Amino acid sequence: LSADQASLVKSSWAQVKHSEVDILASIFTANPDIQARFPQFAGKDIDSIKDTGAFATHAGRIVGFFSEIVGLIGDQSNVPALYTLTEQLTASHKARGISTAQFGEFRASLVSYLSNHVSWGENVAAAWNVALDNFFFVLTSNY
Numbered sequence: 280l281s282a283d284q285a286s287l288v289k290s291s292w293a294q295v296k297h298s299e300v301d302i303l304a305s306i307f308t309a310n311p312d313i314q315a316r317f318p319q320f321a322g323k324d325i326d327s328i329k330d331t332g333a334f335a336t337h338a339g340r341i342v343g344f345f346s347e348i349v350g351l352i353g354d355q356s357n358v359p360a361l362y363t364l365t366e367q368l369t370a371s372h373k374a375r376g377i378s379t380a381q382f383g384e385f386r387a388s389l390v391s392y393l394s395n396h397v398s399w400g401e402n403v404a405a406a407w408n409v410a411l412d413n414f415f416f417v418l419t420s421n422y
């Protein structure tokens with residue numbers, strides 16, 4: 280990830296990082312199989328759960344994780360911390376039986392959300408692609 284790409288990821292993430300509920304709702308809508316893995320939300324209509332405190336809490340955790348990661352990229356001295364956080368995510372999700380294919384669906388939906396909600400273009404798309412490739416490399420290498 281070049282310095283320019285890291286700043287593109289940071290500046291575009293800043294445009295959506297407070298839309299936690301909207302982001303998780305769009306991921307659930309596009310991937311019922313992901314929603315089905317959340318005991319509290321499985322099988323429920325998105326509109327009926329979207330405005331609940333429980334949904335906001337989960338959305339805050341999941342989207343907040345990305346904020347933490349994005350906050351660390353672009354500085355070589357943060358690489359160990361990026362590995363540690365990502366490896367913890369692998370461990371907790373592997374333990375729940377989440378597949379790497381489901382992470383792939385999550386990724387595709389996140390990129391689709393970004394492309395519709397931030398100022399998007401070739402350079403921003405390429406920057407996210409490299410950042411997510413790096414993240415997924417670490418995420419899936421221990422699966």
Ligand code: HEM
Binds near residue numbers: 318341345375381382
């Ligand atoms: C919990 C992040 C993808 C299912 C969590 C938590 C975080 C998180 C931070 C809370 C801490 C923990 O328990 O580990 C993420 C991120 C993802 C991702 C950043 C994508 C890059 C997925 C996918 C699924 C999933 C694809 C299901 C197919 C769950 C479940 C929980 C959870 C079931 C526990 C919820 C509960 O406490 O009831 N996730 N997650 N996650 N995640 Fe993910």
